[in-house]
Every structure is written in C-alpha cells, then in structure tokens.
Amino acid sequence: MNKYLHDFPLLCEKDEKGRRLAYLDNAATTQKPQSVLDAVMEYYQKSNANPHRGIYDLSMKATNVMESSRERIRSFIGAEKTDEIIFTKSATESLNLVAQSYGMSVLHPGDRIVLAVSEHHSNLVPWQIVAKAREAELVYLYTDKLARIIPEEIEEKINERTKIVAVAQASNVTGVINPVERIIERAHQVGAVVVVDGTQSVPHMAVNVSSMNADFFAFSAHKMLGPMGFGVLYGKEELLREMPPFLYGGDMIEYVEEQASTYAPLPEKFEGGTQNVGGAVGLSAAMDYLDKAGMENVRAGEKELTSYLMDQLHSVPHLRILGPDDPQERIGVVSFVMEDAHPHDIATILNADGIAVRSGHHCAQPFLCRLGVTATCRASLYLYNTEEDIDRLAKSLKNVRRWLNVGVR
Amino acid sequence: MELGDIYTEVVTEYSRSQKHRHPLEHPDVKVRGVNPSCGDDISLELKVKDGNIENAAILGSGCAISQASASIMADLIEGKSTAEAKHLAELFLGMIRKTVTDEKELEELEDAVALKNISNMPARVKCAVLSWHTLEEALDKLKDAEESH
Numbered sequence: 001m002n003k004y005l006h007d008f009p010l011l012c013e014k015d016e017k018g019r020r021l022a023y024l025d026n027a028a029t030t031q032k033p034q035s036v037l038d039a040v041m042e043y044y045q046k047s048n049a050n051p052h053r054g055i056y057d058l059s060m061k062a063t064n065v066m067e068s069s070r071e072r073i074r075s076f077i078g079a080e081k082t083d084e085i086i087f088t089k090s091a092t093e094s095l096n097l098v099a100q101s102y103g104m105s106v107l108h109p110g111d112r113i114v115l116a117v118s119e120h121h122s123n124l125v126p127w128q129i130v131a132k133a134r135e136a137e138l139v140y141l142y143t144d145k146l147a148r149i150i151p152e153e154i155e156e157k158i159n160e161r162t163k164i165v166a167v168a169q170a171s172n173v174t175g176v177i178n179p180v181e182r183i184i185e186r187a188h189q190v191g192a193v194v195v196v197d198g199t200q201s202v203p204h205m206a207v208n209v210s211s212m213n214a215d216f217f218a219f220s221a222h223k224m225l226g227p228m229g230f231g232v233l234y235g236k237e238e239l240l241r242e243m244p245p246f247l248y249g250g251d252m253i254e255y256v257e258e259q260a261s262t263y264a265p266l267p268e269k270f271e272g273g274t275q276n277v278g279g280a281v282g283l284s285a286a287m288d289y290l291d292k293a294g295m296e297n298v299r300a301g302e303k304e305l306t307s308y309l310m311d312q313l314h315s316v317p318h319l320r321i322l323g324p325d326d327p328q329e330r331i332g333v334v335s336f337v338m339e340d341a342h343p344h345d346i347a348t349i350l351n352a353d354g355i356a357v358r359s360g361h362h363c364a365q366p367f368l369c370r371l372g373v374t375a376t377c378r379a380s381l382y383l384y385n386t387e388e389d390i391d392r393l394a395k396s397l398k399n400v401r402r403w404l405n406v407g408v409r
Numbered sequence: 410m411e412l413g414d415i416y417t418e419v420v421t422e423y424s425r426s427q428k429h430r431h432p433l434e435h436p437d438v439k440v441r442g443v444n445p446s447c448g449d450d451i452s453l454e455l456k457v458k459d460g461n462i463e464n465a466a467i468l469g470s471g472c473a474i475s476q477a478s479a480s481i482m483a484d485l486i487e488g489k490s491t492a493e494a495k496h497l498a499e500l501f502l503g504m505i506r507k508t509v510t511d512e513k514e515l516e517e518l519e520d521a522v523a524l525k526n527i528s529n530m531p532a533r534v535k536c537a538v539l540s541w542h543t544l545e546e547a548l549d550k551l552k553d554a555e556e557s558h
Contacts, residue, residue, distance in 0.1 A: 342472035344447050345416075348533060352412045360447045368448075374470060375448035403412055404473055405421035 004293065004384045007033040011384055015354055022355040022389040027172050027200060027333045027362075027380035029222045032286075036225055039285035040278050050274055052251055062277055069280035070267070076287040077198075077217065078208030079234050083266040086233040086240070087275050091199040092122040094218035094233035095166075097246040097270060098195050099126035102216070103164060105244060109135035112162040114192075116141045116149055116178060117370050118171045121363040123197045123218075127166055140366075141167070141183075146324045147174040147371060154179070154186050162192040169201035173362045173371075173378070174323030175306075175333030177201070184213050193239065199223055203382070204302055204331045206295035209234050221279055225286035230279025233270070240266050247272035298383050303327040305381050305390070309334055312394040313379075318401065322371055332381030335362070338397070340406040343377040349403050350377075353396040355389075410529050416473065419523040424473035429483035433466045438551050441469075442543030444535050449475040453543045457551060462486050462494055472536050474527065479540035481521045486544070495548050497521075498541045504528065505538055 005011055008031045011023060023031060043065060049056070051063040067082075074082050088094045103126075107113070113127050117140040131138040139162075141153040149167075158165055165187045170177050180196055187194045193215035201207055203224035209217045214234070221230040235243075245252055245263055249272040254262040263269045290298060306327040313321055318339040324330055338346060343359035350357055358378045361368050368374060379393060401407050436454035443450050449471030456464040465483040470476075482501075486494040501521055503509030505528045515522055527537040 344449075344472035344533070344536060345474070348415070348530070349412060352410075374450065403416045404424075405416070405418065406425070 002384055002386045004033075005386065007035065007289075008384055009034060009037075017354070019354040022353075022392045024379040024381065024385065024389060024393060025356045025358045026203075026382040026385075027175075027223070027378060028358050029228065030203065030225050030382050031384070032225055032227070032282075033289050035289055036227070036282050036285045040227060040282045043278050043281040048277075051277055052268070066275065066277045066280055069277075069284040072284040072287055073232055073280070076291070077202065077219075077232075077234060078210050080210055081237055084234055084237050084240065086235065086267050086270045087280060088218075088231040088233055089229055089276065090231040091197065091218045091220040092231070094216075094220075094231050095123050095195065095197060096126045097233055098216045098218070098235070099130045101243045101246045101270075102193070102239065103127070103130040104134065105242075106163055107131075107134035107136045110161065111136045112139055112159065113137070114139050114141060114157050114162050114165045114187075116167045117143055118147065118149070118173060118176070118178075118364065118367045119166065119168055120172050120197065120199070121365070123166050123168060123195070124364075124366065127164075136163070137161075143176075143367075143370060147171070147176050147322055147367075148324065148329065149176075149178055149183075151179070151182075154183055158183070158186045158190060158192065160190050162187065162190055164195065165192050166195040166197070168197040168199070169207070170204070170331045170333070171323075171364075171367075172200050172333060173335050173364045173367055173376070175200075175330040175335075175380070176323050177205075177330060180214070181212060184215075188213070200331060200333060203290075205299045215239060221283035221286065224283075225289055227279050227282035230276050230283055232283070237266065240270070245269050245272065249273050251275075293383060301383060302332045302381055305385060305387070306330065306332040306334070308387055309379065309381065309390050309393075312390050313397075316394055316397045318407070319397065322373070322376060332385075333378065334380070335376040335378045337373055337376050338400060341400050341404055343375045345404055346377045346397070346400050349400050350393065350396050353392065355393055355396055357393070410526070414526040415530065415533075417523055419520055420477040421473060423480045423520070423523075424477035426480045429465055429467045429480055431466055432468060433464050436464075436466070438547045438554075440543050440547040440550060442539050442546070444471070444475070444539055447472070447536070449536060449539055451475065451479055451540060451543060453479075453540065453547050455547055455551070457491065460490050460492070462489055462491060467540065471539070474524070474533055474536040475539050478521070478524055478537045481519075481523070482540050482544060485519060485521060491548055491551060494544060498544050498548075501541050502538060505534055 049058040049062040195216040196214040198219040202219045217234040222228040252272040347359035451469035454466040467479040
C-alpha cells in the first residue's frame, strides 16, 4: 500500500464497479490531500478578509496569512528575498507577465528570443506576440530523436543578439529534464536573461532557483497538490524593480492623480486586484505536505515507479514511447503512441477501465510536429500512484487494438 | 456506457475504410475541419453537378470515431442533392444533440445511426460531428459561390 494514498480522499473513492480511479494525468493537474483542503477551508472559516485594505483585525489577519504564505513559497524554491515572489493566477499568467512587462521593455528590432521547441504553448505564444510587436527574431532549440535538446544547439543559437531565453525545466509532453543550468550559463555569457518554466519540475524534484541562477521562474499550485487558480512568478529583484507593472488597478499603486500614478514597491507592483489568498494558503499547505514527504524521496520514488511504467509499457505490443527510457533523464511524464490506434480512442478505452490519461497535443503543437505525431497518449505519475495503477494501465492497453478491431485478422 | 456500444463493427470497419480517401480532381469545394484540442484534422472535397453531389472525398487524420463518421457521411451524401445533404447533416447533429430521437426519422441516416451512442459521451461528441460541421460549411460555401455568380 502506498503510504500517501490514504491522504487523498478523491483517490480513495470507489466507483460503481468497486474500482479506485487509476489517476495518471498528474501533468495536467494533481489531486489534493486532506491537509490542503483543510487549510483552505480554515482560511475561509477563520481569516478571510481583503488583505492590505482594512484597518480592522481580520484584514490584518488575512494580510499576515498572505505574507506568511509568500515566505513559505520563497523558502520552498530557495529564493533569496520574499519580494521576489509574485502571486499570479497561473504559470501561464506568470509567463505572460514576463513576456509583456520584461520582453516588451528590453527587446529591439533584430534582437533574438530563444525557446526550446518543446515548450508548452504558454511559454511559446506569449513570445510570438512579443517578437512580432518588437520585430525580434524567434529561434528554437531543436531536439534529438529522444526528444532531448541537442547540446550544440545551445552554443549555436544563444548568441550575442539573444536577449531572452525561455525554457521548461521538464517537458510536459515527454518528461525530459532539460539542461537548464547549462542553458542559463550560456545565456548569461551573452548577457541574456532566462525564463524557466518550472510547472512540471517543481512538483517532482528539489528545485533551488538561486543555485540554478534562473532570472525568472514560473510555476502553478495545482500541479503540486495545491488549488487551481494560483500561480507564482519568481524574478530576480533587480530585474523586477526595473520592470513596468503588468496589471494596473487596485492594490498595486502608490499615489493616483487624475493624469498619472506611481506604483507600489515589490511585490505589490505586480499584484493588481485582490489576490487569491485561499490559493496561496493551499499552496503553502501543499509545500508543507511535500516537504514532510521530502522532495528527494518524492523524486526517488517517482524514478522507481517511472522505471516500472517504462517496463510495463514496453511489454505492450505495437506501442512506442516518445523520449528516453532512463529515469535519470526524465520525470514520470510518459507520452506514447500505438500503431493503428488514435490517442483519443485509447483514452476512451482506458476510461472504461477506470484509468485516467491525457490524450491530444498537450498544448505543444510545434513539438509534436517535430516528433512527427499529431497527438499522443500521456500517462503521468505522482507520489500517490502505485504499481497497481500501472498494471491496470498495461492490461487495458493490451486490449485497445482488439476493441478497435485492428490487427485481429 | 459500454465500449461495445461505441466501437461496434460498423464503426471500426468504416473508420479504416479507404473508399473516400482519395483527393478529387478539380473539386468544386474543399473545406478543412479541425478539432484543435485533439488533433482531428480532415479535409472534405465535393464534386457537385447541377446541385447533386457526384463525389465526396475525406482526407486527413483523426480518431476512429471521427474517421468512421466521415466515411459514413461521404457514403451517404454521394448521389444526393445539396439540399438533401444539408437535411442529413441537420438530422445527424440532431441525433447527437438528442433533439431528434424518433427512430423512424433517423432511419434516413442509415449506417450513421451506429454513432447514436456517442450522444452519451460528451468527451467524444466533437469527434463524431467534425465531418458533418465541415459538410455544412462546404454547403454554405457552395451556396455563397452560386449567389455571387
């Protein structure tokens, strides 16, 4: 029995056939432990008021909860200063903030933005928009047969004209862990800043943004046991201080006159509007849960389970895994395709057996195009998954082609 | 919902049918249909003479449901008038939306009735209706072209 499973009420539910859901779509969102649900409820039951506004005690309490959550988040990702932690609604918003505020201010015609071809649309489309507006060039780091960034691409493409490099620490399609330290080192050599999308990495491995030396780092709460609707942007203080605000309105101003305004200091400058304090509380509780489990243990356990998943998938005829087998090179996000079976049909057939996987292009169309497929099935693990989940997946996959009436004659 | 109600022999056979998977020479209309979220991507080509659909071709790729639906549709509309094709599209969409439930009325859809159970699978409805929406678009395009003449 997995020691975390009993903390997750949704995963302990049984369906009408007496089965637990084999939830293997953790790269899309994760389930929440009771401690996170309790923390959010307790906030709304005992501390809810609009932070930073009221003079009364409850508002002060809400402010304290919000700011202690910020501190909790800072320590989890190893940022140096609490002011470097900006609250957003999602990793997508965090990345848009960097693109619109930083990108628009620093880019000039002919400058270069370098992205990994494997980026999620949220770390790709915002840069297309900025590149077009500023007449900058968008250049991609391409991947090899196993979907890993080709090392030579880093030296070649990140050149003196490069101002921004945007790359995910781990791919949401193949699970490949990208060499972010090397990319950051190269980018800094040429004076570029690096925007790291940590959405898939922070939940699954110990991350320290300071030792990594990332300039910006984005992630979201709901992919790491926290609630939806809450994201984080880390940015180096000296960069954030120089950047213009992204969302204008309440809570982010200093003085407002009829014709002009001045803005609040960090981090409020980037937090226009009432923030999702319940979300911040939920993420803090999720970080407490993960720290108690120990991120090293989470990673070690997932590596082991990923190996098991790879072995089981390799035992399914006509199935091909995209990306490397070695769990050292990847997280537990595994995309695969099956001959003569479309991913949507596979996902429908697995669903009938109480197994949840994702099928489609995973918001990374240029990457899928590069990999030569239009869609894949993706199974993605988290700390509460079991070998039994994977056994059920493999067993169900072996029936897919029979259901579709292919290869039976 | 049982899998056997969806992946019937009719559906799996049609999904692999090559009958209409050949591009037409000089089609009168060509329309692309895409389900952006899942990657179903088809092209419908029609050859029309005197208001009658002489040939229909379906190109592209997608899941078994979308491909079966498309080949059944191509079979069904060949030899029909554009007005009849429009009526069939409305009927099919009505069946999937459950606004048309009378089995007698649905008989006109012939083999396409095999996709009726998709109406109980919200996640797959868009796969089944893709080719039919594409057909509607193609018929509108033909009409527009006619009117501008």
